[in-house]
Amino acid sequence: MGRTLDRFDTASLASSVDPLSQAIAPPPDETAREKAEREAREANAKRVSDEIDEQLRTERAVAKKKRKPVKVLLLGQSESGKSTTLKNFQLTYAFKAWQEERASWRAVIQLNLVRSVNQILDILTAELNGSPTIIDQDDEDDEGAITYHHAHPSSFTEKHRLLKLRLTPLRRVQRDLEQRLGSATEEPCATNTPTVAAPFEPQEFYIRSTTGWKAALDKFKPRLSRDSKDSKDGGMTTAMREKLQREADEATQIIAGCREDMQSIWEDKAIREMLSRRKMMLENSGGFFLNDVDRIAVANYTPSDHDVLRARLRTMGVQEYRFTFEKGTESGHEWLMYDVGGTRTLRQAWAHHFDDMNAIIFLAPISCFDEKLAEDRRVNRLEDSFLLWKAVCGNKLLAKTQLILFLNKCDLLEKKLKAGVRVKDSVPSFADRANNASTVAKYFKQKFKDMSKQYSTEPRPFYCHLTSVIDTKATAITLGAVREGILREHLRDADFI
Numbered sequence: 032m033g034r035t036l037d038r039f040d041t042a043s044l045a046s047s048v049d050p051l052s053q054a055i056a057p058p059p060d061e062t063a064r065e066k067a068e069r070e071a072r073e074a075n076a077k078r079v080s081d082e083i084d085e086q087l088r089t090e091r092a093v094a095k096k097k098r099k100p101v102k103v104l105l106l107g108q109s110e111s112g113k114s115t116t117l118k119n120f121q122l123t124y125a126f127k128a129w130q131e132e133r134a135s136w137r138a139v140i141q142l143n144l145v146r147s148v149n150q151i152l153d154i155l156t157a158e159l160n161g162s163p164t165i166i167d168q169d170d171e172d173d174e175g176a177i178t179y180h181h182a183h184p185s186s187f188t189e190k191h192r193l194l195k196l197r198l199t200p201l202r203r204v205q206r207d208l209e210q211r212l213g214s215a216t217e218e219p220c221a222t223n224t225p226t227v228a229a230p231f232e233p234q235e236f237y238i239r240s241t242t243g244w245k246a247a248l249d250k251f252k253p254r255l256s257r258d259s260k261d262s263k264d265g266g267m268t269t270a271m272r273e274k275l276q277r278e279a280d281e282a283t284q285i286i287a288g289c290r291e292d293m294q295s296i297w298e299d300k301a302i303r304e305m306l307s308r309r310k311m312m313l314e315n316s317g318g319f320f321l322n323d324v325d326r327i328a329v330a331n332y333t334p335s336d337h338d339v340l341r342a343r344l345r346t347m348g349v350q351e352y353r354f355t356f357e358k359g360t361e362s363g364h365e366w367l368m369y370d371v372g373g374t375r376t377l378r379q380a381w382a383h384h385f386d387d388m389n390a391i392i393f394l395a396p397i398s399c400f401d402e403k404l405a406e407d408r409r410v411n412r413l414e415d416s417f418l419l420w421k422a423v424c425g426n427k428l429l430a431k432t433q434l435i436l437f438l439n440k441c442d443l444l445e446k447k448l449k450a451g452v453r454v455k456d457s458v459p460s461f462a463d464r465a466n467n468a469s470t471v472a473k474y475f476k477q478k479f480k481d482m483s484k485q486y487s488t489e490p491r492p493f494y495c496h497l498t499s500v501i502d503t504k505a506t507a508i509t510l511g512a513v514r515e516g517i518l519r520e521h522l523r524d525a526d527f528i
């Protein structure tokens with residue numbers, strides 16, 4: 032019994048001496064100097080350890096922030112180039128997704144082409160009937176009033192009547208394509224109801240659409256599987272897809288059959304004279320493909336990257352796009368981009384997205400200094416962009432949001448000025464400055480900068496790029512700089528945390 036107790040006492044004594052404490056315990060014969068040195072060493076080691084901990088904490092926060100998607104909102108009036116900028120992001124950073132979607136743009140491009148032809152036929156019909164019709168396109172002094180053009184039927188011959196007759200099937204093709212692509216194909220109508228540039232008060236009823244033209248295009252995606260009869264693919268049965276395919280083939284056949292007549296009507300001198308008399312600059316509007324008829328009006332047409340960027344399909348509501356970067360250091364990182372409809376009546380939906388955006392890319396087309404809004408022909412388009420920009424800069428919810436301005440459509444600005452259009456006729460304050468693209472762009476840039484300074488509720492940097500977003504190479508460089516800037520801000524926030 033006693034021996035057992037002895038063993039127990041020895042074991043309990045051994046376990047009470049912690050080997051670690053023993054190892055780090057100061058030597059029993061430590062002098063005062065040695066003690067001071069040891070304590071300094073220990074304090075230094077603790078500081079290094081704390082620093083490492085802090086660094087790990089920050090890295091974790093940055094990594095977490097990095098994983099959080101970056102959110103970017105695209106704003107600007109209708110036809111300013113928002114959706115086209117988004118397409119550029121996709122083309123540059125998510126090429127696989129872009130390639131998958133590219134073929135489905137064929138129907139939109141066909142519709143754009145057919146629409147231009149039908150527009151010409153409308154005017155030709157009016158001229159042949161001798162009826163004075165058509166609202167002036169861009170008459171500066173009309174303040175939205177309807178002005179009539181008088182027909183010149185004498186310029187036309189039997190050839191024009193025949194062309195008109197032979198191109199009639201394109202009316203049905205337009206109707207069919209519009210029906211299949213949905214409401215995004217409708218362009219806004221001019222209205223006399225007063226509208227304001229920035230009605231940013233959120234509406235009570237609001238739907239965030241994640242479909243929009245994506246849904247329209249999905250119907251035109253090539254079929255994934257040819258095997259099962261009733262397999263569902265994108266919410267459509269094989270039978271539905273086959274029906275759509277038949278209709279698409281039929282439209283393509285009709286368009287191909289009209290190829291030469293489309294070319295003839297577009298190259299005809301009397302027709303060109305008619306369009307210029309009516310100030311119809313079809314070639315300067317979005318979705319213009321009449322110069323590419325020989326390439327597009329063929330049975331096996333597949334859109335090029337450039338065709339897709341030039342295609343016009345209106346954005347309805349607000350559409351959310353998820354991008355996963357496919358390459359580079361950001362590979363796998365997700366960005367959410369929001370594309371909105373820019374017509375005045377669609378702007379109410381914008382404010383719902385103001386509170387949690389990392390950045391806003393605001394597009395202002397500067398070639399539009401002498402044009403009117405399609406939805407309200409009393410309003411100058413540049414003036415509308417100024418009002419919108421002031422409202423965005425001055426919005427309290429956006430006080431800390433990075434604003435990036437794209438002064439877009441510089442290519443069209445250059446073209447317009449070369450054709451002899453004078454800026455001072457529409458913008459009197461431009462006065463007698465040189466009427467060339469660089470002077471005009473510099474002048475407008477300064478105006479936007481002054482407004483940013485005057486209306487922003489807190490001081491903010493002015494980021495501005497002169498762009499032509501249908502130029503993919505130049506835009507890729509701009510987007511690279513934009514992306515870096517947005518990421519830098521995003522990570523600075525993370526460091527702050």
Ligand SMILES: Nc1nc2c(ncn2[C@@H]2O[C@H](COP(=O)(O)OP(=O)(O)OP(=O)(O)O)[C@@H](O)[C@H]2O)c(=O)[nH]1
Nearest residue numbers: 110111112113114115317318341346373440499500
């Ligand atoms: N020439 C030229 N055309 C452009 C430029 N940017 C856009 N476009 C064309 O203008 C048309 C309208 O562009 P979108 O990107 O659809 O305009 P949006 O701002 O999205 O318009 P909404 O959806 O109605 O708000 C398209 O056909 C584009 O190809 C540009 O810099 N130069």
Ligand SMILES: [Mg+2]
Nearest residue numbers: 113114345346
């Ligand atoms: Mg759009």
